Amino acid sequence: xxxxxxxxxxxAKSTTATKQVIEPPLQPWVEKYRPKTIDDVSAQEHTITVLxxxxxxxxxxxxxxxxxxxxxxxxxxxxxxRQLFGPDNFKNRVLELNAxxxxxxxxxxxxxxxxxxxxxxxxxxxSDGKTYPCPPYKIIILDEADSMTQxxxxxxxxxxxxxxxxxxxxxxxxxxxxxxxPLASRCSKFRFTPLDSDSSSLRLAHIAxxxxxxxxxxxxDALINTSNGDLRRAITYLQSASRLSSSTxxxxxxxxxxxxxxAGVVPDNVIKDFARVLGIDxxxxxxxxxxxxxxxxxxxxxxxxxxxxxxxxxYSASQIISQLHDFVIFxxxxxxxKKSACALVFAEADKxxxxxxxxxxxxxxxxxxxxxxxxx
Amino acid sequence: MSLWVDQYRPRTLDAxxxxxxxxxxxxxxxxxxxxxxxxxxxxxxxxxxTxxxxxxRQLFGPGVEKLKIDQRIFLSPSKRKLEINLVQSNYxxxxxxxxxxxxxxxVIQELLxxxxxxxxxxxxxxxxxxxxxxxxADSLSRDAQAALRRTMEKYMSNMxxxxxxxxxxxxxxxxxxxxxLMRVAAPNxxxxxxxxxxxxxxxxxxxxxxAGTKIAEDSxxxxxxxxLTLEALKMQSPDLTGPLSIAKPDWELYCQKVADxxxxxxxxxRVMEVRSKFYELLSHCIPPTVILKTVAERVxxxxxxxxxxxxxxxxAFYEVRMRTGNKKIYHLEAxxxxxxxxxxxxxxxxxxxxxD
Numbered sequence: 001x002x003x004x005x006x007x008x009x010x011x012a013k014s015t016t017a018t019k020q021v022i023e024p025p026l027q028p029w030v031e032k033y034r035p036k037t038i039d040d041v042s043a044q045e046h047t048i049t050v051l052x053x054x055x056x057x058x059x060x061x062x063x064x065x066x067x068x069x070x071x072x073x074x075x076x077x078x079x080x081x082r083q084l085f086g087p088d089n090f091k092n093r094v095l096e097l098n099a100x101x102x103x104x105x106x107x108x109x110x111x112x113x114x115x116x117x118x119x120x121x122x123x124x125x126x127s128d129g130k131t132y133p134c135p136p137y138k139i140i141i142l143d144e145a146d147s148m149t150q151x152x153x154x155x156x157x158x159x160x161x162x163x164x165x166x167x168x169x170x171x172x173x174x175x176x177x178x179x180x181x182p183l184a185s186r187c188s189k190f191r192f193t194p195l196d197s198d199s200s201s202l203r204l205a206h207i208a209x210x211x212x213x214x215x216x217x218x219x220x221d222a223l224i225n226t227s228n229g230d231l232r233r234a235i236t237y238l239q240s241a242s243r244l245s246s247s248t249x250x251x252x253x254x255x256x257x258x259x260x261x262x263a264g265v266v267p268d269n270v271i272k273d274f275a276r277v278l279g280i281d282x283x284x285x286x287x288x289x290x291x292x293x294x295x296x297x298x299x300x301x302x303x304x305x306x307x308x309x310x311x312x313x314x315y316s317a318s319q320i321i322s323q324l325h326d327f328v329i330f331x332x333x334x335x336x337x338k339k340s341a342c343a344l345v346f347a348e349a350d351k352x353x354x355x356x357x358x359x360x361x362x363x364x365x366x367x368x369x370x371x372x373x374x375x376x
Numbered sequence: 377m378s379l380w381v382d383q384y385r386p387r388t389l390d391a392x393x394x395x396x397x398x399x400x401x402x403x404x405x406x407x408x409x410x411x412x413x414x415x416x417x418x419x420x421x422x423x424x425x426t427x428x429x430x431x432x433r434q435l436f437g438p439g440v441e442k443l444k445i446d447q448r449i450f451l452s453p454s455k456r457k458l459e460i461n462l463v464q465s466n467y468x469x470x471x472x473x474x475x476x477x478x479x480x481x482x483v484i485q486e487l488l489x490x491x492x493x494x495x496x497x498x499x500x501x502x503x504x505x506x507x508x509x510x511x512x513a514d515s516l517s518r519d520a521q522a523a524l525r526r527t528m529e530k531y532m533s534n535m536x537x538x539x540x541x542x543x544x545x546x547x548x549x550x551x552x553x554x555x556x557l558m559r560v561a562a563p564n565x566x567x568x569x570x571x572x573x574x575x576x577x578x579x580x581x582x583x584x585x586x587a588g589t590k591i592a593e594d595s596x597x598x599x600x601x602x603x604l605t606l607e608a609l610k611m612q613s614p615d616l617t618g619p620l621s622i623a624k625p626d627w628e629l630y631c632q633k634v635a636d637x638x639x640x641x642x643x644x645x646r647v648m649e650v651r652s653k654f655y656e657l658l659s660h661c662i663p664p665t666v667i668l669k670t671v672a673e674r675v676x677x678x679x680x681x682x683x684x685x686x687x688x689x690x691x692a693f694y695e696v697r698m699r700t701g702n703k704k705i706y707h708l709e710a711x712x713x714x715x716x717x718x719x720x721x722x723x724x725x726x727x728x729x730x731x732d
Contacts, residue, residue, distance in 0.1 A: 028532055028554075069550055098526040104453055147522045233553035240556045243410055244401060264417075264544060264557040300676075300684040312562040312597040314418035316544040353545050357696040358665050365692035368685040 029239045030232050033207050038079045041072050042199040042231065047190045051080055058084070058135035062160060062169045064184060066176040067192025070230030073172045074143055076192075081139050086132035092121050093134075098143035108155040112140060116163040138167050145171040146178035153180045160186055194229025204234055213242040215254060222256035226263040237262050266315045271323050277306045278371045281333055303371060307364045317359035321349050321366055328370065341373035380607045381600055384575045387441075389430045392423070393574065394567040398558065402427065405556075406434045411503070413528055415513070415539045415552065418560035421598030424540050427560060428509060431538075436467040436502050450486055452479040462487075466498065468507040474515045481519040488524070492531030505536050513539035514546040521548045528554050562597030565589070571599060572606055581610070594622050627662050628670060635674035642716035647709065654708050664704040668695055668711065675715060683722055690714045 035041045038051055047065075054060045065073040078096075085093045095115045097107075115138070123134045142148070160169055160183070171187060173179060201220050208215045215238070227234040240262045241254045260267065272282045310320060325346045329339060349366045353359070386392050389399045405411060416424045432440045442465050450458045458479055463470040471487065473480040488508065496504050510516070516524075528537060528551075537555075544552055563571070569588045576583035587609070595602035605622055634653050637646060657667050672691040676684050694711040698704050 028529060031529060031532070070553070143526065144522060147519065227553075230549075230553065233549075236553055240412055243405060243408060243412060243556075246408070261559075262557060264552065264559065300681060304676075312419055314422065314559050314561045316417065318545040352692070352696040355696055356546065356699050357692070358669065359543055359545060361669065361688070361692045361695050364688055368688055372685060 028236065029207060029211070030235050033203075033210070033235070034075050035072070035079050037083055038076060041076050041079065042203050043195050044072060044076070044192055047076065047192065050190070051076070055080075055083060055133065058133045060084075060135070060137070060139075060168050062164070062187040063171070064176070064179065064187035064189045065170065065172045065192060066174065066179075066189065068194055068230065069174060070227070070232035070234075071192040071194060072231065073192050074141075077139075077141055077170050077172060081141070084132065084139075085134050086128070086130065088125070088127055089123060089132070089134055093138045094141065095138070096141045096143065104149065105152045105155050108152045108159070112156070113159055115140065116159055116167040118166075120166055136166070139170060140167060141170045141172065143172045144174075146173035146175050150180060153183055157182050157186070195231050196229075197224045200224050200227075200229070200231055200234060203231060204238060207235060208238065208242075211242065213238070213246075213254070218256050219254050219259060222259040226259060226265055233263075264316065264319060266319055266323055270310070270313075270315070271320070271327055274306055274310065274320070274324065274367070275327055277302050278367055279374050280328065280331065280370075300368070303367045304364060307360060307367055310363065311360050317363050318350070318353050320363060321346060321353070324366070324370070334374065338373055338376075342370050345369045345373070379604070380575055380579065381603045384578055384603070385426055386430060387433060389427075389434050392427070392430060393571045394563050395423075395560065398427070398560065399430075402431045402558075403434060406431055409503075411435065411505070411536055412556040413537045413539075413554055414558055415541065415544070415547070415555035416558045416560055417541045417544050419562045419597065420542060421595075421600040421602075422560045422562040423599060424560045425511075427558075428538055428540060432468055432507060432509075435507070436465075440465045440467050442466070448487075450476070450479070450483050452482055458483065467501065467503070468509060470509040470511065472511045473520060474512050478517065480517055481523050484516070484520045485523050485527075488527050488531075488535070488537075492527060492535045495534055505534055507536050507538055509538045509540065511540050512542075514541040514543055516547075518548065521551050525550050525554070563599055564597070565592040568592040568595060568597075568599060568602050572602060575603060575606065579610075591622065627657060627660065630657060631667060631670040632674050635671045635678070638671070638675060638712060638715060639678050639719070642720045647713060647716070650712050651705070651709055654705060658704065664698055664708060665695060668698070668708060672711075679719065680722065683718060686718055687715055690718075 038048055038055075041048055063077070065077065067073055081094045082090060095112070097112070118138070120136055120138050145153075156169075169187070171179060171183070176184065176189070201224060204220050204223060205215070219241075223234045223237055227237065237259055241258050244258065244262075245252050245254050257267075276282045325343070328334065328342045328346075331339070345366055349362050352362050389403050392399045416428060418424055429440075443463055444465070446462045446464060448460050448462055450460060452458055456479075458476050460471065460475055460483055469487075469491065471483070473483060476483045491506055491508060496506065524537070539547075539551075539555060541547065544557070569585075569592045572588045572591060573583055576588075583606075591602050591605050591609070594605065609622070630653065634650055634657075637650055637653070640646070654667065658664065668691055672687060676687055679687065690711055694707045694714075697710075698707040701707060
């Protein structure tokens with residue numbers, strides 16, 4: 001519509017206007033490369049095979065999708081709905097509600113109920129010439145359902161049963177334990193597993209190719225390592241990295257270190273330095289030699305100084321702790337007893353940070369206690 | 377006449393004194409037209425806000441500096457009225473959600489949706505999106521953060537969000553993965569010295585290097601504090617020579633007095649004394665965490681090495697309890713008594729292990 005309007009504008013103006021329109025839609029790649037059909041969904045073979053059957057038989061149970069973020073839960077249900085109804089019927093057959101919408105008990109009683117009790121409208125003629133199964137029911141997608149209150153979930157119970165003939169519900173959540181039992185038992189559950197590195201790297205390579213971003217193998221590995229099976233995170237990092245690299249003149253290639261910086265990961269040598277102050281042996285093969293003398297001195301004051309330094313650099317405490325955890329747990333020479341003593345400290349610190357404790361105090365606390373247990 | 381901190385605050389990305397690499401990145405990002413959501417994090421006084429306002433200026437031109445303050449009323453689900461102050465220009469909008477307390481979710485939902493669903497109508501605008509700056513993003517409640525998730529993806533074409541936080545620990549992972557993280561580290565002492573020198577030059581006087589170094593050391597990486605101290609010292613002694621005494625804030629002195637009391641004597645009577653001092657501090661609105669940290673630092677400086685680790689351990693322990701608990705004074709007291717007993721036992725060489 002906008003392009004028509006501007007096309008009739010005087011020519012002097014239209015050059016600037018059309019330029020704006022031609023600009024590629026600044027969509028995040030996560031949206032741009034959302035799978036269009038359920039066959040495109042990476043990994044999750046089991047879920048896909050089950051859902052394939054529903055496409056042919058057009059019978060659908062109530063569903064509950066759960067799994068860690070970025071594994072394709074929302075993408076799957078959206079793709080499925082689109083394949084069932086096609087673009088023309090999609091609007092009046094699917095109601096999508098997520099945590100950014102008000103979802104208190106009143107909304108469940110009014111909006112959801114009134115949508116659920118409507119008899120599905122007659123199938124509109126598909127404008128793109130394809131035929132869609134378009135089964136005689138509607139789908140209500142409740143995204144991020146674990147942030148719904150208990151009361152609101154309770155109000156859903158009866159609604160789900162009463163209108164089961166004409167409405168199917170799909171609950172999408174991260175933690176299945178936050179869904180009350182009566183709702184969970186009404187749904188068939190699908191668990192989404194974190195993506196394995198092969199399928200993530202395939203998908204990332206595909207996107208990089210479509211966007212004309214040159215990426216090397218180490219970069220993809222870095223993306224997968226930092227994102228822990230969360231494909232959305234990996235794609236977002238890739239996009240950010242490509243923005244940064246393409247905006248400089250001349251464009252610089254993306255390096256694994258860029259990915260780490262974007263992901264907010266504390267650089268490895270900073271963690272190693274910290275560990276050295278704590279008295280853990282660090283196999284420094286190419287580490288700077290002038291740091292050697294400081295290896296000897298450890299105790300309260302050096303640790304406090306190091307923690308102050310870390311805080312001033314602005315690293316986040318939870319990130320430091322989780323990386324230090326990995327470092328200690330996979331350390332080749334520490335014995336099991338020491339490692340488990342350290343693990344206890346990390347667990348406590350994580351809980352404390354979740355409760356909103358002061359970061360500096362707790363990083364110091366972790367440092368001191370790890371030091372103590374390693375030295376004992 | 378405004379404070380030097382505001383008067384000599386850099387206005388453009390080129391004028392920023394340190395973290396050149398970061399400034400270059402911001403500049404190229406704002407030129408590229410494909411501007412992502414951003415999350416600035418770092419300790420206070422490191423220049424996060426300054427960088428954000430410079431970036432906005434780079435994006436939209438000087439128009440962003442025409443600010444107006446608007447008061448909006450939101451209705452909480454229980455029909456309570458919330459009055460929120462908004463600072464906005466034609467191109468951006470700043471909110472501090474902690475004003476809304478528990479109902480920050482409502483504010484975030486309504487405000488962001490409203491902005492996200494309106495398009496920029498001004499054809500002369502440099503960018504087609506509006507920017508929403510959310511200050512103190514780490515104090516956003518879980519609900520509010522969850523409400524941000526989908527909005528950030530869905531309305532990308534009309535809106536960008538810039539979050540500003542002290543640490544990323546309290547932000548949920550889905551938010552972090554949707555933003556481009558920008559770490560703003562505190563400046564080191566040379567960088568602070570540079571800034572102080574340039575402030576002095578612009579204010580029209582010479583800063584003796586010794587004085588500058590001293591201020592930089594004292595500031596602990598907080599640039600705002602450094603510039604404020606410089607101004608205060610300038611008022612005290614206009615030539616800035618001779619021995620400078622950087623006045624500590626009186627609550628800090630008070631905390632040190634408390635620490636000295638704890639070390640001086642360990643008895644129930646002394647606990648009562650310390651307690652009344654704590655009440656005094658709390659009633660002057662000094663956050664309990666700050667009290668605990670300052671006192672603990674001071675105590676640790678004065679005791680034997682063997683005790684230091686334990687004292688910090690209990691400080692950390694009671695700090696968490698203070699957060700989850702309700703009445704702060706209990707936990708402050710508990711910590712004081714713990715420290716006293718540790719100290720006394722250490723002195724008289726009694727094994728403490730069975731008291732844990």
